[in-house]
Amino acid sequence: MNASLELGPIFRTLLRNKMGALLIALQIAVTMTIVVNAIFIIDEREALMARVSGVDEADSFYVNSNGFASDFDNPNTIQEDLRQIRALPSVRNVTTINAIPISGGGWSMSLQTEAGEGKDDVATAVYMVDHHGLEALDVQLLAGQNFTEQELRYRDGSEEGWPQNIIITQALANDLFPDTAIDEVIGKTTYINNDEPMQIIGVIDALQAPWIGWEQLENTMLSPEYFAFNNSTTYFVRAQDGMRDQAMRAVEEYLAQRANERLVRGMESFENVRNESYGFHAAMIKILTIVMATLVLITGMGIVGLASFNVNKRKKQIGTRRALGATQWQIVRYFMLENFMITSIGVLTGAALSIGLNILLVNFFELNRISWYYIPIGMLCLWVLGQLAVLGPAKKAANIPPAMATRTV
Template identity: 35%
Template sequence: MDIAPIIAALKRQKTAAALIAIEIALSCAIICNVLFLITHRLERSHVPSGVVEDELVYIRTAGIGASGGDDPMVRAREDRAALASIPGVKSATIINQIPFGHSSWNTGVKLAADQQQTSANVGAYYADEHMLDSFGVKLIAGRQFTSDEFLNFDDVLKGKSDPPSSMIITKTLARRLFGDENAIGKNIYLDDTKPTRVIGIVEHLIRPNFGSDLIDADSSMILPVRLSLGYGQFVLRTDPGNRDAVIAAARKKLKEVSPNRIVLDAKTLESARSDYFKQDRVMAGLLVAVVISLLIVTALGIVGLASFWVQRRRRQIGIRRALGATRRQILHYFQTENFLIVTVGIVIGMGAAYAISGWLMHQYELPRLPLYYLPVGAVALWLLGQLSVLAPALRAASVPPATATRTV
């Protein structure tokens, strides 16, 4: 179809065509960014933790007065052993933090003692000899800690010992620090004194709190440091169907060991993940509602304008039909006209979408909008435009030549 007459007709309807084009441009700019935000939120909520979430429960306590004298290290070992003796518990550990937990222990690491800026900010897990088995993390290279590598947290806290001599890091952190080189045997500095050697690499281990950067989220290390009571929480591994029974038994067991104990929290790790990403799910739902509402408003605008133009052009349509234009040609006329207007709006909207993405990057540290979202938004708006104009166009195509000419 020759589009020259269509463009000439649009020039006589500049204001109305411009309004629809602006509406399409705004819709394109907003929809592209909102779709990206929805996808990003959903990807973030499905980030792998690296642990056997469906087998883990965690317990936080306070007001401890366990047996074993006043030594918190002894009390911690006794409590862990008591929890490990519960029927159905495969393994138990005391750890300073858990994935999707309330607290987050982080530190900067360097590759040289005299390095001025840290190479990465890392989530630090202080673990005993039961942590890897309890969490179910997958060791993909290197080895586990040996008994002589473990330090007591109280000694580390009071500066009575050097930094740990060894560590296990995630695959993501290894790639982030050393690229394609083998990280096993490499040195990492936790302070300006002695290095800590990488002895193992795990597939994944998510840090408790993280932002929009999923690479940063998986940047974790495990240090061989046994915690004293008051600085850690218990994590128990059991069969998925046995978790509620284990939580009840653990509460009872801890009460038996120390009547003065207060259990602050006792939940499954799956519930911790669900709570952690609750805001993300709510936000994604709200953004979906925004997209749907915007599409409806845009569609109504197109339908309204197309219906108005059909009504005003009944005489013109009748003349075209009398001169031999078929119903199909009339239908294609309005569809082509809509396509041209929407295309102008999309072109403007793509530029606006990228500008909005840059602003979001600067203000909220979000990733840059991937370019493939632009054609996705364009196709969605082209389809919306064609569907919205279809009913008015069919009405225009159904006008008989005689009826149309009688409106003169």
């Protein structure tokens, strides 16, 4: 039996019983508006969080040594610390460093390819590391060479100028020398402080700057220096695979034994650095997810409620339809079609509202413009939600016996 869909009669019936249907349609529209924008925001945040820092995050940590005695011999302490820490079996490598990637605090400079004031420049984060920095940070040299021990200098804040050689990330290389092969970048000169030349001796794959919200997050340069501002030195330690906790204990024990005239503090895993840096994003994702789940649940319950109310109100009518020849499936289909129409009004309104809300968010909160495909996906999800929610009441309706038609109550 090829029974025709009852789109016209259902639509006309809805027109005569507008209020309930419109309220549900409005609820669907609001749900879609919020869900679509929330998912877009969540996706953006997750994409931000998924960016690779470049560091071996699972196995890395850092610790700070702060010499307080007036005659504290920091250069020798650093050398001794580095030697001892590298000798620990659980440690893969260690470097001194002036700032921790994605931690929120660091140092940035501008580089230019031509000397002189007013020339185009490119911003970059600066990490001062020793010749073990590449392995300690788990960055790969794509071209050129590493620093040698001989070119390292000790920087305590009073030094002027910059080292002769630097290593930069591929992203920074592309910004400085667009359309230039990486191999050809090696040996090129860049200028810092307008006219201080530095030669690029190496290009590494990736290492993020300290500031996760910075547009030039991937622009980083490594400078061959032991950094110890006011006798404060940070050691960035990379443990052997899977041995971070042992390495943290071992480094802590070693530093505790040699804690004369200095404070050792602030030991923190890189995992923790990431969690703190992206804590706001993670919390936002959680809140938005809870809001979405609650909204979807309430909307689903609203649809179930309206459909159940309609089924109870139309028991006699449903029995009559069954008596007149409707199969159980045709009764189920009736309610699913009715829901589809209500949901369609909701999702079409929701599509317009979603774009409207996004425009507001773009204008007032500097969010990105929503990708077009979120709208049809959102509509599809709400349609599916509506159909799933109405299925129970529709099946209940289909179970109303045709003999209901002849009952007087």
